Amino acid sequence: MTTTKTILLAGATGNLGALIAGALQRIPGVTLRCLIRPGSRDKAAALAQAGAEIVEADLADDAAMRRACEGVFAVVSALQGPGCHHRRATAASTGGPRCRCEALHSLGLLVQFFGLAEGNNINSDWRRAFARAAETERGAVEVVHVLNGCFLDRKVLFGFLGMFDLAAGKAFLWGDGATPMDFTTYADTALYTAEAATQDETPPAEFNIAGDTLDFNGLVQAYTKGSGKELTVERRGSLADLDREIDRRRAAEPQNVVAWLPLMYLRGMLNGTGALGPLVNDRYPHISPTSVAAYVRSEYKGMTTPQSERFPDWETLYRQQPGETLPWYYADLDPDLEAALRDHGLTSGRLLDLGTGPGTQAIALAARGFEATGTDLSATAVAKATVLAQARGVRVSFVQDDVLASRLTGSFDAVFDRGCFHVIDPARRGAYVDAVAGWLAPGGLLLLKTFSKLQPDGPGPHRFSPDEIRTTFAPRFELLSATETVYHGTLDPLPKALFSVLRRV
Helix, strand or coil: CCCCEEEEEECCCCHHHHHHHHHHHCCCCEEEEEEECCCCHHHHHHHHHCCCEEEECCCCCHHHHHHHHCCCCEEEECCCCHHHHHHHHHHHCCCCCCCEEEEECCCCCECCHHHCCCCCCHHHHHHHHHHHHHHHHCCCCEEEEEECEEECCCCHHHHHCCCEECCCCEEEEECCCCCCEEEECHHHHHHHHHHHHHCCCCCCCEEECCCEEECHHHHHHHHHHHHCCCCEEEEEECHHHHHHHHHHHHHHCCCCHHHCHHHHHHHHHHCCCCCCCCCCHHHCCCCCCCCHHHHHHHHHHHHHCCHHHCCCCHHHHHHHCCHHHCCCCCCCCCHHHHHHHHHCCCCCCEEEEECCCCCHHHHHHHHCCCEEEEEECCHHHHHHHHHHHHHHCCCCEEEECCHHHCCCCCCEEEEEECCCHHHCCHHHHHHHHHHHHHHEEEEEEEEEEEEECCCCCCCCCCEECHHHHHHHHCCCEEEEEEEEEECCCCCCCCCEEEEEEEEEC
16 A cells, blocks of 8 residues: 555444454554544543544534545444434545445344345335435445345354354254355454455445355354254244244334344345345455354354353453443443432432443442442453543542452442343352342442343343342342333443342341
């Protein structure tokens, strides 16, 4: 590459966006400019430290968007939402004579949306609407749609879709399973996207990539090859039966998207309407994409370990990964906590943030006048949170502590937990209840956020219903309320959560 190229990346603080940022920064001659929402600079701290230029701009501010795009060679949008992509395509027209706008239609998972009929997949509908709008308004901008098929990932192919129950050793089939399907890892998607954004020649408008292409039987065989474990195929019905099941679920729970959206994606894969067109892999022979068998071979233990053993070593995690990139990171005070504090008249006092992690919740509480303490199992998390509190000019007592063998002394008016309890082994929940009860005087409140039973089964925290919370904490706590909500963080879509308010008896 003979000249420096500036690439504007939107969505760089997300999971896929961070991988794209890393891939771009490894290409010689590339200057990375990251577009972030106003007030979210903390999330981009690691990117700035790695040399990226950070630009804050409101998506609705056309002037700011145009300034962000000045002089760029390409705009890569790794954000969800039709308006997000649309505004970038419009703003990119001022970037330069050959500015390129790449819309990553691979977030979560994406079949070839141009082949799907209107209404077959609600996410594909708005992506197709963006494509139409971009074609009309792009001017001299080259719009490239990055299409990667289904994400080859434990949370997507082996989770979200509902095609597998690995714990039970089962795979579920609708139809005859003879249609080829495309699979690509997040990491490979990032590598190909970085190449498309920086190459001199114009990439095809439909930039189709895949790490592997297999029909259902080939997919099952690849899993067996990678894991050494056989799967039992359970037939669910015909493709017409799948259509009816989607309609039934949508009619029964129209607002519960996760009840029927995974089947919409699965339908597009199994009936072939979502198949990718000709792949561009051969243009980039230096990239060796990961096959299904290779992915399973490297990830098998994490895919099949019982849920109570799936959680990482927290110290290693916080040492290796910036806090703002973690799924549970939320820069502001959790909205459900804020509402609970208001509803129960809590405006001051001693408040413990249990499992504080990045420390943002304890910091937000201190900024509101609380005497805040934050504890975490990870010493690195505590150290980083302390630095962040000092940078924000608030006083928080951060302490490294294990709730199951706590050395914490003193009492609190309330305890807040948005990530500790739901990763504790079920056999040790009693120790958790005892510890929290010991910190609270009678009448003190535990404000508890967990994954909800409404969140589909899969990797990650344990799921809870209100009855399970009530039973687990009785008789030492009384359940005052349990509200279905979402878990605010960096995931898209936000996981379904349960916010419980319990009173110490």
